[in-house]
Amino acid sequence: EVQLVESGGVVVQPGGSLRLSCAASGFTFDDYAMHWVRQPPEKGLEWVSLISWDGGSTYYADSLKGRFTISRDNSKNSLYLQMNSLRTEDTAFYYCAKGSSGSYYNLLDYWGQGTLVTVSS
């Protein structure tokens, strides 16, 4: 059974930094691209970032470039999101999601339960 468990969400002040983690199990982690998607409370979904199976390629939403960095450690079956210069509008649930196989890497077939990041003074 595929499981994705996010952690690291806390209350942080504007301008602060945070690193989210996602622990993956139930599939061969280094065979798949992985994504981060966020959702402000009571609002819609926003794609954040994608990393290829080997970490060699990364993509970001334009609005986040330069502040967020996605990475992965295949030896630990883990995905990360480093978030810097946080703003109040970054307040959201952050989900990690697994890309589907082959050319469907940008289709999100399994999602974690999310971790809440609150940016507030």
Add this chain to the structure above:
Amino acid sequence: EIVLTQSPATLSLSPGERATLSCRASQSVSNYLAWYQQKPGQAPRLLIYDASNRATGIPARFSGSGSRTDFTLTISSLEPEDFAVYYCQQRSNWPPLTFGGGTKVEIK
């Protein structure tokens, strides 16, 4: 960036009724359109991919249709567990991957 517009924002229906949800793209996405279901307090779940293919384990009452810019998700007969928010997502022209604003299917 491709913008996806979902309508209606809210659909009020009774169990057993048919639900028809719309997703319109600002430019052609071919058939690279997916639908997700999200229940309160839960993560989204993939329902439909490539406009009309049901994901693993999705009941046959869910069906998708459309191409290029106009897509429809149909739930043939609503079950109590189907009352949720539904999002469409395109993967044709990215980054970024984009989602629609969602349609809430609520009990009438």
